[in-house]
Amino acid sequence: MTTTETTPLPPGSSELLPHDDGAGRPLRTRPVWLALLAASLPMFMATLDNLVMTGALPVISERLHPDVEQLQWFVNAYTLVFATLMLPAAALGDRFGRRRVFVGGIVLFALASAASALADTPAQLIAARAVQGAGGAAILPLSLALLAGAVPASRRAMAIGIWGGVSGLGVALGPVIGGAVVEGLSWRAIFWLNVPVAVVAVPLAVWGLREARGRVGRFDLVGLVLAGAGIFLAVWAVVGANDRGWGSVTTVGMLLGGAVLLAAFVRHETRAESPLVPLRLFRARSFTVSNVAGFAFSMGMFGAVFLLTQYLQIGEGYSPLAAGARTLPWTAAPMLVAPVAGALTGRFGARPFVAGGLVLQTISLAWMAVGIDSGGAYPSLVPAFVVAGVGMGLTFAPVATAVLADLPDRDHTTASSVNATIREVGVALGVAVLTAVFLGAGGAFTPAAYVDGLVPALWVGAAVVGVGAVASLLMPRRTGRAD
Template identity: 70%
Template sequence: MTTVSDQLDVLVEPQPSSARRTVPIWLALIAASLPMFMATLDNLVMTSALPVIQQNLQATVGQLQWFMNAYTLAFATLMLAAAGLGDRWGRRRVFLYGIALFTAASIASALSTTPAMLIAARAVQGVGAAAIMPLSLTLLAGAVPAAKRALAIGVWGGVSGLGVALGPVIGGAVVDGVSWQAIFWLNVPVALVAVPLALYALGESRGRRAPMDLLGVALAGAGVFLGVWAIVHGNDDGWTSAMVLGSLAASALALTGFVIHELRTPNPVMPMRLFRSRSFSVANVIGLAFTLGMFGAVFLLAQYLQIVMGYTPFQAGLRTLPWTAAPMVVAPIAGILAPRVGLRPLLVSGLTLQAASLVWMAMILEPGTSYGAMVPALAMAGIGMGLTFAPSATAVLIDMAEVDHATASSVNSTIREVGVALGVAVLTAVFLGKGGSLTPAGYADGLQPALLVGAASVVVAIVAALAMPSRKEQSV
C-alpha cells in the first residue's frame, strides 16, 4: 500500500533536467518568497498580540519572551542543519518538508491552552522555519540568471521586509477581529498555496553530500540556548546566582567548543573557511548587531503602543507601519543601487539612520508623548532597515561559489536569528533591570535605557560596515 509519506516523496523527487519547465522569473520569485514571507511574518506576528495572550493564558514576562524566543532559537540553531540536509536530500524537498512542519506547528500553536503548550509549539514552528528561510534564498539564486540576481535578492529582501511590516498589523487586526489563535490559523491557507507553487516553479538542486555534523549542531544550539536562558532569567534569579552564572559559563564553553570543533572536523556544519571572505564576515557581524538592536526595540515598542498609549492591537500594529513597511519599498531600490554605488555606502547610511532613530525615540518616549512625535523616528528606522536588508544579503553571497550558497545563507540567517533572540532577551533584561513594568506608569522607566542599548548595538554594526570592501575592491 502506498503511504502518504511515499506519495510526498514522489511529489518532491527531483525531475531530470530535461523535464524541467522553464518558468518566468517572477513566478520563481513568488514561489521562493511566499513561504519565506510566512516564516518572517511569524517572527513579529505575536508582538501586537502579547498583551492579550498574557491575559488569556496568565503568562509572565519571562514566558512572553519565550513565546518569541522559542521560535527564534529553534529557527537559528537548526538552519545550518537544514541547509546540510538540503544539500544531501534535495533543497526543494527539504524546503517543502519545512513548510509542512511549520504549518502543523502553527495549528498546534492555535490549539494551545497553556503557556507551556504555546512555547513548545512555537519551538516546533521554528524548526520548520529553519528549513524555509535559507533554502528560499538558495532556490531563488539558482532560479535567477546571474545578471538579475542582485535585483531578485532586492525583491526577496523587500518581501522579507513585508513580513516584518505586516507581522504586527496582521497580528493586531486578527486579534481585534477574531482571536489571538487565528494569527496561527492564517498560515494554513498560505501553505496550501505555497506547496504546489514551489513544486511547479522551483527546480530541485543539491550541494555537497557530506556526513551531518551533529556534534556541531548540538554545541551551537546548547551555547545559544544557555546564553539566552541566562539573560532572560538574570533579573528574576539574580545576575550572580549560581544558575545564571553557571548557564553563562556553560554557554561560553559550548560556543568555544563549537568553534574548535568546526576548525577540526572534515565536514563542519558552519565551515570556518567561509569567514575568509571579508564581505561575508562583515555581513554577519552586521546581521548580529543590527538585529539585536532593532528587533529587541520592536518587541518593546509594539507593547508600548498598547500599554502606555492605549491603542488596541490592530491600532498599535498600524502605527508601526512607518517603521516596518518602509523596507518593502526601500529594499528593492537598494538592490538596484548596490551594483552602482557599492554595498558600503548603503549599509553605513542605513545603519546610521537606525541608530539615530533609536536614540531619538529614547529621548522623546514618556507618558504623554503623542504618536505624531514618534512618526519621523519610526520612518527613519524603516528607511534604514530597507537600506540594510538587500545589501547585507548580497554581501553574504557575493564571494561564494554557487555550491556554498545554501551554507553561506544559512550561516547568515542563523546569526541574524540569534541576534533577534538576544535582542529580545537583552533589551527586556535592561528594561526590567531599570525598573520597567507592564503598566502605563512604569513602562517608560525601562524603555529609554533599553532603546539606548539597542542603539549602541547598531553602532557596532556601523563600525563593521565601514570594513565592507569598496566597490573598487569587489564587483557587485
C-alpha cells in the same frame, strides 16, 4: 558540449530560469517571477507570524492565563528552536536537497500553526511554537539560497532586493493584521492564517524552484551536535537571564557551557573532513563584516522594536489594531525601500547602503529616546519612525547580498544559515539585554513606569546599531556589484 532542450518562451516573458525534477532528467523552464514568489511567500509567512504573535501577547495572556515565565516562552520557544536548528537544516538541505527540506519546513510550520491555534493550555502553545521554530529554521535560510541559485548572477541583487521587500511587507503587516484579527476574530485566527498560505506555497515551491544540493561529503554529526547544543545553551541562557538574574549560577553556567561547546565546535571544524561550517567562509571579508553588521542591527533594532511595540499599547493606551496601524510609518518603509536598495546594490555595491542604513537607524533610535523622554506623544515620533524604516529597508537586502557575494554557489545554503543564526541570536540577545536595561532603570509594564525604562533602553539600542555602522565600513567597496 551538450545542450538542454527547453520549451519555447511564453508570450510576454522576459527571462527564464532552469527547473529540474531533482533526478537529472531534462530541464523545463520557469519564469524568474515564479521563483521569486515561490521563495518569498513562505518567508513572508514566517516573518508575519512572528510579529503577529508579539502583538497578540496581551490578548493571549487574558485567554490562557499564563504566568510571566510562560508568557515569555510563547516567544522564546520559537526563537530558541529556530536559532538552534538553522545550521542543521542547511546541512540537511545540502545533502538531501534544498527544495525538499524547504518544502518539509513549510509543511511542518503549517502543522505547528494549526496545533498553536488548537492549544488550550500555555504548555500546549509553547510546545507548538517550538515546532513552528523547527519549520521556520528550514524556511528562512533555504529560501535565500534557493532564490540565489534560481536567478542569473546579473539579476541576483535585484531578486534579493525584492525578497527583502517581501520580508519588509511581513514586518509591516504583522502588527496590523495581528491587531485586526485579534480584535475582529480571535487570537487563534493568527495561526490559522498560515494554513492556507502553506497550501499555496508548497506547490509553488515544487513548480517554481529547481532542486539543488550543496557541499557533499561525510555528514558532520559531531559538528552538528556541538553547534546545536552550544547555540541552544547560549540562547536559552540569554532569553531567561532577566528572570534568573544575569549573575545567577544557572545563567553563568549555561553561558560558560555554551561558550565551551562552541569553542569545541570551532576546533572540530578546523579538523573535520567535511565540516558543517567551513571556517574558510570567514576569510571572505564581505561575509565576516556582513555578519557583524547583521548581528548589531538585529540586537539593537529588534530589541528596541520589542519594547516600542508594547509601549504603544501600554504607555500610549492604544488597542492592538490601533497600535499596529501606528507602526506603519516605520514598518511599511522597508517594503518600499528594500527592493530599490537591492536593485541599486548591483550597481553601487552593498557597503554604502548597509552603512547608510545603520547610520539612519542609529539616528532614529536616539531621536525616539529624546522625543519620548521629553514627553512627546505619538505624532512627534512619526518622523523618527520613518527614518528607522528607511534605514531598515537600506539594510535588509544589501546585507543578504553581501553575505553571498564572494562565495561559490555550493556554499550559499551554509552561508545563509550562518547569517540567519547570527541574526536570530542577535534578536534574542537584544530583547534580553534591552529588557534588562529597561527593568534596571526602573521600568515596568505599567503606563506610569514604562517610559522610565524605555528611554535608556533605546539609547543602548542606538549604541549597538552604531557599532554595526562603523563595522560596515570595513566591507570591501565592490561587494555585491554586478560587474
